[in-house]
Amino acid sequence: MATADLSKQPDQVSAMFDEVARHYDRTNGFLSMGNSALWRHAVVRAIDPQPGERILDIAAGTGTSSAVLARSGARVVAADFSQGMIDVGRTRNPHIEFVQADAMDLPFDDNEFDVVTISFGLRNIKDPRKALAEMYRVLKPGGRLLICEFSTPPAAVVRTGYNAYMRYVMPAVVGATSSNPEAYTYLATSISDWPDQAILSQWIRGAGFTRVGHRNLTAGIVALHRGRKPIASE
Template identity: 60%
Template sequence: MNRADMQKDPEEVAGMFDATAKRYDLLNSLLSGGNDKLWRIHMQRAVKPKPGERILDVAAGTGASAAPMAKAGALVTALDISPGMLEEGRRRHPDIEFVHGSAEELPFEEGSFDAVTISFGLRNVQHPRAALDEFFRVLKPGGRLLICEFSQPPVGVVRRGYELYLQTVLPGLARAASSNPDAYRYLVESIRSWPDQQTLSQWIRTAGFTRVAHRNLTMGVVALHRGRKPTETTGAMRIARHAAAEEQGD
């Protein structure tokens, strides 16, 4: 799979990540200039995992984001669609529960988790708004959602420089360092086609979340989004959700 416009077929996405599983984290550090570690630190601080909390880490990959939360004492479930990623994650972090599944059809009961997190995975989901609905469903009332994802730098000069990096530097590094450079061509195109911060924030609100906010990291190359599931989902709130969804369209 090497085109972001191939409807992000789940089997093809899984196969793409299967092929890069063993070197995935190393290549991410290389291609991000080491910033991936800083982004994950910001994510960890925003989640504020507490001992005994149940946290679902979606698109968990090899467990790079799940591991710090587990170390803090949270009961982390790491979910991914790629069997190769799950196998590598279990090898690296045998103390974490890894589960095969789709973000659009989470295999968990309603109100199961205190927090849901997803780092650099939402744009790979075929129907991201369906995934947001699922995140809302499996959260407990008052539960929190944290999304760390590539975004659109708001400053023109930064945006142009970033676009140049995506077009020239990143593909060259991928060809030199990866056995599957097509996967990183897909990475570039998926980033370029992903909506801006305001659009994702609106999607999160439409899914029913309140206290929605975002924080730009690395001048907006990445954005950290958050939201809360209301403590009581009243009938009026459900009606408002459906009305907002109809207004926004698919």
């Protein structure tokens, strides 16, 4: 079974997600205790997709979020590095355009999208700041960035409970529901090693985005980060 290490080598990460693709959405539902649907809804509300807008959904997996965004009439491109995820996604969501893509070297033109979004994928990229620069490049001036990612609960009592869940409860759930439990060991470690809200906001500003901010979900276990690609006159 493929398990990526924390060096986040792209071929290892891709192989790991290839193996878990079939049951990925089901396992996530169990692990999040149903919150994954609420987080997805929060992402869609924050993006506020409009008919005719062109949206790039990076690390789209099987296209669950892409399909929700497309219901607005937006033209959604679901990009993922894992061919296994894409294969499952094309079967489940045949109306969505899927593209195999490396987030650090996106196969799109400059200024192509009205919105770029990524949910629970930025921390799995070897160089997330390079990926943020690519997101900036492919956005139109005035375009919107929305990142949904695991984060650091600001309250100590929540952090303690969350860490206990990750250490003791998550392995049991994964063992019962995942086709590759070892992969989720990597995922748990990647969550605990991920920087907090303030540092990610600094990275987003460093890529050139303005109007940067974040909103905590589920007591800060997850955070929505937003930014805009400035218009030249701003």
